[in-house]
Amino acid sequence: MGTVKITVFQMFALLTLFLLGSTVVVGLGLDSEENAWLINLFAMFVGIVLFFFYAFILHKGGWADFGEILEKGFGKAGGKIISLLYSIYFYYIAARIVKDFSYFISQTLFYNIRDWIISAMLLILAAYGCKLGLEALARTAEILMFMTMLLVFSLIALALMSDFFSMENIMPLYNPDEIKWGTLPQLFTFPYGEMVVFLLIFASVNQPEKLIKKGWLAVIAAGIIILILSELIIGIVGAKTAAIYTYPLVKSIEMIEYLEVIQHLEIFSVFSFLFVGFIKIGIFFEAGTMAFANVFRKLKKENIIYPAASLAMLATLYMAENLPQHLFLGLKVVPYLVHLPFQFLFPGILAVLLVLKKERNQAF
Numbered sequence: 001m002g003t004v005k006i007t008v009f010q011m012f013a014l015l016t017l018f019l020l021g022s023t024v025v026v027g028l029g030l031d032s033e034e035n036a037w038l039i040n041l042f043a044m045f046v047g048i049v050l051f052f053f054y055a056f057i058l059h060k061g062g063w064a065d066f067g068e069i070l071e072k073g074f075g076k077a078g079g080k081i082i083s084l085l086y087s088i089y090f091y092y093i094a095a096r097i098v099k100d101f102s103y104f105i106s107q108t109l110f111y112n113i114r115d116w117i118i119s120a121m122l123l124i125l126a127a128y129g130c131k132l133g134l135e136a137l138a139r140t141a142e143i144l145m146f147m148t149m150l151l152v153f154s155l156i157a158l159a160l161m162s163d164f165f166s167m168e169n170i171m172p173l174y175n176p177d178e179i180k181w182g183t184l185p186q187l188f189t190f191p192y193g194e195m196v197v198f199l200l201i202f203a204s205v206n207q208p209e210k211l212i213k214k215g216w217l218a219v220i221a222a223g224i225i226i227l228i229l230s231e232l233i234i235g236i237v238g239a240k241t242a243a244i245y246t247y248p249l250v251k252s253i254e255m256i257e258y259l260e261v262i263q264h265l266e267i268f269s270v271f272s273f274l275f276v277g278f279i280k281i282g283i284f285f286e287a288g289t290m291a292f293a294n295v296f297r298k299l300k301k302e303n304i305i306y307p308a309a310s311l312a313m314l315a316t317l318y319m320a321e322n323l324p325q326h327l328f329l330g331l332k333v334v335p336y337l338v339h340l341p342f343q344f345l346f347p348g349i350l351a352v353l354l355v356l357k358k359e360r361n362q363a364f
Contacts, residue, residue: 044223047192067294
């Protein structure tokens with residue numbers, strides 16, 4: 001797996017689409033109503049810091065495979081245990097995202113299809129993409145990047161020209177009473193904290209020095225798009241309404257109308273959501289497989305992918321009984337009990353250990 005190499009632009013496309021992922025479906029910071037722009041800017045700043053933090057870990061680890069870096073920091077046994085935990089974590093988050101999109105598709109596009117059928121199709125697609133490898137996923141991201149940007153900016157332009165968009169809905173731009181400070185842990189972990197998965201992907205870039213110089217621009221690109229879409233949602237449906245909708249962007253796009261000819265554009269938004277969703281699920285699935293292979297090096301990739309996909313399918317069936325329960329777990333439980341240890345605690349300890357060991361080696 002260490003021989004796989006992708007270009008900086010391919011990584012830019014992967015990271016941008018990954019961050020858009022399910023964020024464009026459920027929105028970000030809309031609970032803070034008119035202050036959503038401020039929340040999005042703050043979250044983007046956190047994302048930039050995290051990008052350089054994760055790049056710092058790889059730099060101190062010599063841009064080796066993440067499994068090797070974990071063994072450098074925690075020792076051989078400790079490194080393998082934590083690598084296995086990361087594999088389970090990545091597969092679990094992939095299953096959660098599959099569940100996100102299965103609920104989304106069944107409630108906005110295919111009303112008569114059961115959730116588990118949609119989940120199975122998404123996991124089969126992710127497993128197939130994982131079997132083809134990271135290079136194939138990166139080339140796919142290049143193509144989907146252009147298609148997604150075309151759809152997104154077309155929707156933005158049409159929304160701004162629509163009679164339903166009103167600047168009054170966005171005002172006032174700052175209202176401190178409506179800022180939901182209790183959502184800060186969620187902003188740290190979603191979507192930017194999920195970049196921890198790229199600890200296994202960044203090492204495959206053929207020019208690491210250019211990644212550090214230019215990779216953070218993907219965080220800014222995704223952050224600006226999320227910010228603009230959040231403001232469009234508020235401008236069309238209003239801040240109070242945007243805060244209560246499960247899929248606010250879809251509802252906003254349903255209302256877009258231009259010259260009484262261009263209308264019902266939600267199908268195009270669904271396509272763009274599927275593009276970014278496939279990339280996000282594929283990256284988590286690929287990283288989960290890479291982390292598992294770092295522990296059991298003699299196993300063939302195919303012998304990991306299919307059992308993992310089957311277990312992920314079981315997870316989607318039993319992780320939540322309905323959408324409200326799924327959203328509650330995803331917003332109130334997972335950020336604290338699952339995301340924080342893997343996104344911040346383990347990487348933070350690893351960074352400290354790598355620095356200390358490097359200083360000790362230099363001293364002798």
